[in-house]
Amino acid sequence: MTEYLDVVDWSRAQFALTAMYHWLFVPLTLGLAFIMAFMETIYVRTGNEEWKRITKFWQTLFGVNFAIGVATGLILEFEFGTNWSNYSWFVGDIFGAPLAIEGIMAFFMESTFIAVMFFGWNKVSKKFHLASTWLVALGANLSALWILVANAWMQYPAGMHFNPDTARNEMHNFWDVLFSPVAINKFLHTISSGYVLAAIFVIGVSAWYLLKKREIQLAKRSIVIAAVFGLISALFLAFTGDGSAYQVAQKQPMKLAAMEGLYEGQEGTGLVVIGALTPNKKFDDEKDPFIFKIEIPKLLSFLGYRNFDAFVPGVNDLINGGYTYTDAQGNEQIALSAEQKIARGKIAIKALGDYNEASDAGDTEQMKYYRSILEENFLYFGYGYLNDPSSIIPNIPLTFYSFRVMVGLGFLFIAFFAFIIFLAFKQKLQNAKWVLWTSVFMIPLVYLASQAGWIVAEVGRQPWVIQDILPTMAAVSRIDASAVQITFVLFAVIFTALLIAEIKIMIKQIKIGPKDGGK
Amino acid sequence: MIDSTYILLQQYWWFIISLLGALLVFLLFVQGGQTLIYTIGKTEIERKMLVNALGRKWEYTFTTLVTFGGAFFASFPLFYSTSFGGAYWVWMAILFCFIIQAISYEYRSKPNNFLGQRTYETFLFINGLLGTILLGTAVATFFTGSQFSVEKMNLTNIANPIISSWETPWHGLEAALNVHNLTLGLAVFFLARILGLLYFMNYINDEAILARAKKNLLYNAIPFLVFFLTFTVWLLLRDGFAVNPDTKEVFMQPYKYLHNLIEMPLVLITFLAGVVLVLLGIGRSLFTSCTKGIWFTGAGTILTVLSLFLIAGYNNTAYYPSTFNLQHSLTIFNSSSSKFTLSVMSIVSILIPFVATYIWFAWRAITRKKIDAEEMGTESHTY
Numbered sequence: 001m002t003e004y005l006d007v008v009d010w011s012r013a014q015f016a017l018t019a020m021y022h023w024l025f026v027p028l029t030l031g032l033a034f035i036m037a038f039m040e041t042i043y044v045r046t047g048n049e050e051w052k053r054i055t056k057f058w059q060t061l062f063g064v065n066f067a068i069g070v071a072t073g074l075i076l077e078f079e080f081g082t083n084w085s086n087y088s089w090f091v092g093d094i095f096g097a098p099l100a101i102e103g104i105m106a107f108f109m110e111s112t113f114i115a116v117m118f119f120g121w122n123k124v125s126k127k128f129h130l131a132s133t134w135l136v137a138l139g140a141n142l143s144a145l146w147i148l149v150a151n152a153w154m155q156y157p158a159g160m161h162f163n164p165d166t167a168r169n170e171m172h173n174f175w176d177v178l179f180s181p182v183a184i185n186k187f188l189h190t191i192s193s194g195y196v197l198a199a200i201f202v203i204g205v206s207a208w209y210l211l212k213k214r215e216i217q218l219a220k221r222s223i224v225i226a227a228v229f230g231l232i233s234a235l236f237l238a239f240t241g242d243g244s245a246y247q248v249a250q251k252q253p254m255k256l257a258a259m260e261g262l263y264e265g266q267e268g269t270g271l272v273v274i275g276a277l278t279p280n281k282k283f284d285d286e287k288d289p290f291i292f293k294i295e296i297p298k299l300l301s302f303l304g305y306r307n308f309d310a311f312v313p314g315v316n317d318l319i320n321g322g323y324t325y326t327d328a329q330g331n332e333q334i335a336l337s338a339e340q341k342i343a344r345g346k347i348a349i350k351a352l353g354d355y356n357e358a359s360d361a362g363d364t365e366q367m368k369y370y371r372s373i374l375e376e377n378f379l380y381f382g383y384g385y386l387n388d389p390s391s392i393i394p395n396i397p398l399t400f401y402s403f404r405v406m407v408g409l410g411f412l413f414i415a416f417f418a419f420i421i422f423l424a425f426k427q428k429l430q431n432a433k434w435v436l437w438t439s440v441f442m443i444p445l446v447y448l449a450s451q452a453g454w455i456v457a458e459v460g461r462q463p464w465v466i467q468d469i470l471p472t473m474a475a476v477s478r479i480d481a482s483a484v485q486i487t488f489v490l491f492a493v494i495f496t497a498l499l500i501a502e503i504k505i506m507i508k509q510i511k512i513g514p515k516d517g518g519k
Numbered sequence: 520m521i522d523s524t525y526i527l528l529q530q531y532w533w534f535i536i537s538l539l540g541a542l543l544v545f546l547l548f549v550q551g552g553q554t555l556i557y558t559i560g561k562t563e564i565e566r567k568m569l570v571n572a573l574g575r576k577w578e579y580t581f582t583t584l585v586t587f588g589g590a591f592f593a594s595f596p597l598f599y600s601t602s603f604g605g606a607y608w609v610w611m612a613i614l615f616c617f618i619i620q621a622i623s624y625e626y627r628s629k630p631n632n633f634l635g636q637r638t639y640e641t642f643l644f645i646n647g648l649l650g651t652i653l654l655g656t657a658v659a660t661f662f663t664g665s666q667f668s669v670e671k672m673n674l675t676n677i678a679n680p681i682i683s684s685w686e687t688p689w690h691g692l693e694a695a696l697n698v699h700n701l702t703l704g705l706a707v708f709f710l711a712r713i714l715g716l717l718y719f720m721n722y723i724n725d726e727a728i729l730a731r732a733k734k735n736l737l738y739n740a741i742p743f744l745v746f747f748l749t750f751t752v753w754l755l756l757r758d759g760f761a762v763n764p765d766t767k768e769v770f771m772q773p774y775k776y777l778h779n780l781i782e783m784p785l786v787l788i789t790f791l792a793g794v795v796l797v798l799l800g801i802g803r804s805l806f807t808s809c810t811k812g813i814w815f816t817g818a819g820t821i822l823t824v825l826s827l828f829l830i831a832g833y834n835n836t837a838y839y840p841s842t843f844n845l846q847h848s849l850t851i852f853n854s855s856s857s858k859f860t861l862s863v864m865s866i867v868s869i870l871i872p873f874v875a876t877y878i879w880f881a882w883r884a885i886t887r888k889k890i891d892a893e894e895m896g897t898e899s900h901t902y
Contacts, residue, residue, distance in 0.1 A: 056899060063625055063900070070581060071621035075614055077588055081603025082610055086681050088603070090674075092596025093856045100593035101867050103586030108874050111578035112881045118900040119575055124884050132881075163857070167671040167682075168596075170857040346677070353675035385677055474674075477604030478681040479690060487611050494615070498622055501633035508631035 006481035008473045011083040014488045016458070018075050020451060021495045025069035025502075027450055030144060030191055031198020031233075032062050033137035037130075038225055044130045054218050055133075056121075057514035058202065063118060064505050068498055075491070083484065085477035087465055094160050094171040095150055102146035110139030144194070145187050152183035155457075156251045157466050162378050164355045164371060169469070182247045186457075189240035192233045193450055196413055199230025200439075200446040203420060205510055207439035210430050215513055224424055231417035237410060242303060248460075249304030249312070252467060254392060255460035257315045258399040260300060263289050265314035265323065270295035271303065274404065277397050283315050283390060315396075319389050336380075338389035345384025348377035382464065385474045394462040402455040409449035416442060526852070528861040530833065532594035533851045535868060537828030539587040540658070541821045544707060546580040547654070548718045548813070549573050551711030553620075553647035556640060559719060559731045564892050567628070567901065570643075572722050572890050573715075574624040574902040579878070581621060593864055597669065597854035598839055601683040605667050606657070606691030613653045620646035624902045647715075648708070655707030659700035661831040662754055662776065664840035666693075669847045686843040702750040709743035710797075710820060717804055717813035724889035733804065740801050755780070760840035762850055769837050769845040779830040786826045786833070793822030 036058050043051035077099060081088050088095075116124060116132035124132075153159075159176030160169045171177060203226045206219035248256045256262075261277050262269065275293030301310040313335070317323050321337030336344070351374040358366035386392065420439070423429040429436070461467065465475040552573045560566030592599040603610050619642035626632045627639040666686040674680050687693055694700050716732045716739065723729070759775020762768070772778070780787045796819025804812030832838035837848035855861065888894075895901055 060900075064629070067622045067625040070578070071618040074581070074585055074588075074617055074621070077585060077592075078603060078610060078614055081588075081592065081599045082607055082614075083604070085600040085604025085683050086674075088592065088596055088600035089671075089682055092592060092599060093860050096589070096593030096596050096599070096856065097860055097864055099589035100586070100864060101589075103582070103589040104867060104870055104874060107582045107585055108878060111582045112878050114578065115575055115885055116881050119885050119898070121899060122897075123888070128884070166857075167674050171860045171863070174859075174863045349675050349677060353672060356672050356675075385680065474680045476681065477600075477607070478684045479604065479607050483607055483690065487607075490615065494618060497634065498618075501622070501626055504631050504633045505626060505629045509629070512630070 007479060007484060008476050010481050010484035010488060011476050012472060014083060014484055014491060015076075015079055017488065017491055017495070018072060018079060019454065019458070021499070022069065022072035022076055023451065023454055024447065024499065025065050025072065026144070027194035027197040028065050028201055029062065029069055029140050030194030031196070031229075032058060032065070032201070033133075033140050034195065035198055035202055035222075035226060035229060036062060037133045037137045038229070039222075040130050040133050044126050050217060051221075053514050054221060057218065058222070059117065060509055060514075061205075061506060064502060064509060066114070068502055071498070072495065083477055083479075084465070084475050087470065087475035089168055090470055090475070091154075091157075091160075091169050091466055093168055094153060094157075094177060097171065097174075098146040098150040098153075098177075102143050106139050106143035106146060108139075109135055110143065113139065141191055144191050148187045148190055149178055149180075149183045151457075152180060152186040153177055154464075154466050155186075155461055156180055156182040156247070157469055158182075162374070162381070164352055164374055165359070167352065167356075169466075181243075182251060185240055185243040185247055189237065189244050190453075192237040192240060193453060195233035196230055196237055196410075197446045197450050199226040199233060199417070200413065200442045202226035203230070204440045204443040207436040208510065209513070211433065211436045211440075216430070218514060220424070220430070223420065223429065227417050227420040227424065231414065231421060234410065234414045234417055238414065241407070241410065245303050246306070252461060253313050254315070254318050254394065255399070255456075256304060257313065257318060258394045258396045258460050259403040259456060260312075261289050261396060261400045262300075262312065262314040263316050265312050265317040267301065267311045268298040268309045269300040269304075269312040270297045271299035272404075274408075275400075277400055279397075281396075283319060283393060315393055319392070338383070338392050341380045341383040342386055342389065344377045345380040345382060345386070347384075348374050348381045349384040351377065379468060382466065382469045382471050382474070385471050386463070391463055391471075394460050399456055399460040402452040402459070406449050406452040406456060409445055409452075413442075413446065413449075522858065525858040525861075528858060528865060529851045529855045531865060532590075532855065532861055533832040533838070534829070535871075536587070536591055536594060537825050537832070538821075539583060539590055540828050541824035543580070543583045543587055543654075544710070544824045545714065545817050545820045546576070546583050547651055547707065547711040548714030548817070549577045549580045550620075550647040550651050550715075551708070551713065552715030552718060553643040554712060555715055555719075555735065556643065558735060559716075559728055561727070561731075564895060565725065565728060567895050568723050568725060568728065568890055568892060569719060570624065570627065570640075570902050571895065571898075572719060575885060576718075577620065577624055581617065584617065590864075594856055594861060595849070595851065595854045596856060597683075598849055601667055601669055601849065601854075602665075602839065604683055605685030606660075606665065606694060607685075608689070609653060609657055609691035609694055612695075613650060613657070616646045616650035616653065620650070627902055647711070651708040651711045652701070652704035653695060655704030656695050656697070656700040658707075658827075659697075659703035659750075660694050661828075661838050661840075662757070662759070663694075663697060663699050664760065664842035664848070666843040667841050667847065668843055669841075669849075699750070699753060702746050702753070706743060706746035706750055709739050709746060712739045713743055713801060714813065714816060714820065717800060717816055720804060720810045721813045722886060722889055724891040729810070736801065736805055740805070760837040760845070760848055762835040762837055762848075764835050767850075767853070769840070769848045769850075771845075775836065776830050779834045779836060780826075782834055783829070786829050789822050789829075790826035793819045793824075793826060795819065797823060 036055055039055040113132040113135040117136050120129050158180040159173035160171050163170045202222050206222045209215040209219040272293045272295045276291040278287050278291055281287050281289055298308040300312055302308045304312055313323055319338045321335040323335050324332055325335055327333045351370045355370035463471045465472050556566055556569050560569045623639040623642040627636055668684050671682055673682050716736050719732045755777040758771045758773050761772035761775050796815045800812040800816030803809040832851050837850045839849035841847040
């Protein structure tokens with residue numbers, strides 16, 4: 001049993017490692033592709049060679065970053081099979097489709113036109129080249145769409161039903177999967193975070209040139225494009241962030257409670273702006289959850305339910321149940337306790353076994369009977385694999401602090417972009433040394449915010465791989481923990497080596513600058 | 520009740536998977552070429568031309584691999600969960616071979632690249648050597664079988680709900696050490712090298728490279744033919760994993776794959792045409808001044824591999840056989856996605872010809888003019 005749990009933890013560690021490395025490279029690709037496309041559009045429209053030089057410079061950095069995103073992406077795709085074998089069968093009917101569509105629709109577009117973008121400058125017409133650059137941006141963002149649809153579906157499984165004959169979930173409505181509100185929000189929120197990251201990257205690198213009094217033209221022009229793009233994206237990011245929080249409140253109340261460190265729910269709950277959590281707090285002890293906190297009254301109720309007086313359930317409410325909530329159909333319901341959910345999950349799992357036995361015996365009456373029991377309790381199927389009610393609580397400190405890092409930095413970036421645009425407009429940016437240095441140091445911060453976002457999304461939803469339907473521990477492959485340990489270490493070493501290489505090459509390329517065409 | 524639309528969809532998706540697999544093997548010319556950089560390139564500029572010729576195509580191979588995986592997942596998820604989670608070490612080894620490839624082109628000649636140019640070239644070599652052999656051995660298990668079990672009702676065992684189990688502690692290493700599997704692995708390796716050489720001959724405008732490529736073509740064609748013929752003869756003579764269409768029972772049938780070829784004449788014609796084209800491309804390149812052999816051998820590779828995949832899955836055959844328990848073998852019917860999902864995906868697959876068309880145009884636009892030493896000096900983006 002412990003060996004089995006070890007596999008779960010190591011598999012999680014390996015997947016988290018791969019996903020976090022992947023997400024170090026992808027957001028820059030998403031945003032920089034558009035920034036390059038804007039620049040090249042200006043070049044084609046004006047015929048000004050300086051813009052071509054600027055485009056090509058950023059393109060070189062894009063190339064250094066791109067390949068490693070591709071490499072880590074391949075690993076992620078196959079890890080669903082290698083490390084999450086049960087998951088792959090249990091929901092492969094729904095989850096596999098977006099991955100395949102991503103390959104057919106997006107990856108080929110990206111890889112085909114990236115070749116034209118890099119090698120086509122002297123081989124194809126200006127317009128064909130420009131179209132290729134735009135198609136690279138479109139392809140990259142389309143691939144983000146499909147993988148985020150898949151991820152959103154795990155957080156909010158829509159458009160499917162469980163088939164006891166095949167012992168898996170099957171898709172019955174593709175549009176419900178594609179256009180689920182969680183999917184749309186997640187897609188828009190995630191890609192706009194990539195745009196913000198790329199904008200800050202471009203501003204930071206350009207600011208360094210201004211500090212070194214080099215490439216003044218390139219730097220100034222790049223900053224203006226990136227700051228405008230960044231400001232629009234950051235505002236949109238805040239808007240979609242609000243949408244995401246609303247969806248979390250509706251669909252994953254435990255994640256919301258963890259994001260807020262909320263143990264005892266109440267009507268008119270405030271939003272914690274900053275706070276320090278009491279260490280080692282257990283859900284059922286009497287400790288105050290916070291050492292200190294500053295909160296805005298009633299705001300969480302409003303953000304989560306669009307009503308200042310709405311009841312927001314806390315961790316303890318979700319475990320003990322008994323509060324009233326409105327379900328997806330708009331009916332008032334009394335919440336079940338975690339223990340009741342676990343009991344009903346076990347009934348569902350047992351009914352699946354009984355259904356199967358009846359099916360083997362050819363007893364259609366019994367099959368019908370067990371099927372109805374299974375369907376009645378299926379909403380809680382995943383709870384059946386849990387034994388302890390407290391296992392539905394994710395890691396609260398990690399979720400809580402990551403959320404604050406993400407949101408706090410997000411608002412800082414809005415102010416930053418606005419300030420940069422203001423200074424650029426006033427022609428004062430070049431001499432404002434402290435602003436330029438700040439811009440350089442914004443680069444690590446935006447990467448931090450970006451990673452924190454994924455921690456909130458993925459740690460906050462534990463223990464679920466598929467919300468309420470499949471817990472992480474029932475999703476793994478049957479392999480030895482030691483095997484996963486070995487591959488984890490190998491991945492960690494190789495990803496880290498590649499990251500170091502990437503950063504070193506990137507810094508060198510920035511130092512070389514665009515003078516000789518970025519080579 | 521037999522749902523003939525569902526059966527048609529399952530067969531359609533096996534065809535798509537087979538086609539993607541076939542395209543992937545053709546595109547392994549990139550990997551094959553990577554193992555020849557120091558054999559064919561004797562000077563720095565020659566090697567640069569070779570690397571750049573390959574570097575403009577590597578992403579197609581990579582993307583095809585990713586799409587092959589995604590399409591397999593979406594259409595036959597039970598294969599994905601059983602094989603990848605079970606034959607862990609083989610698949611992980613393949614993955615490692617491909618991570619180190621993805622960055623090597625871009626980083627190889629960049630200043631301050633941390634690991635040094637030779638390391639990235641070694642990465643390319645490893646990818647070409649192990650990537651091809653391991654993919655070949657993994658595909659060979661479609662005919663030789665693996666030791667796994669699939670018990671869907673394990674889901675109801677709360678303490679240990681995992682459905683698919685690998686029944687040997689080797690977790691896939693046993694497949695790589697099986698002689699029959701290795702024969703196909705080595706055939707794929709030498710084929711990839713042949714394709715790489717033919718690609719160099721067609722795309723690089725350099726006398727020395729052309730002469731060396733031609734010479735090496737012979738050295739690689741001979742082992743390829745030996746391994747390929749060994750594998751094929753053995754395949755056609757061996758017992759195969761047949762399925763009784765009425766009872767769904769899996770049983771061993773003598774000469775199953777030979778029967779499949781004879782009972783599906785179109786596949787037989789595809790197979791023979793493929794083999795002839797492969798040989799024609801090699802022969803013309805060896806014995807005439809033709810440099811377009813890649814088109815013949817490439818097309819032949821696609822047809823041959825396609826037909827091999829088809830005889831593995833069609834005509835009541837279990838494509839992923841379990842030697843642990845024959846009745847746990849995967850067929851295209853018991854491992855596929857639901858009818859609804861396959862229908863949705865089939866609609867999406869209408870895009871494939873469109874995708875193929877733009878790839879063709881973009882490929883042509885970039886490759887119209889052959890690579891030469893001069894271009895290496897003037898091109899702004901080189902590897």
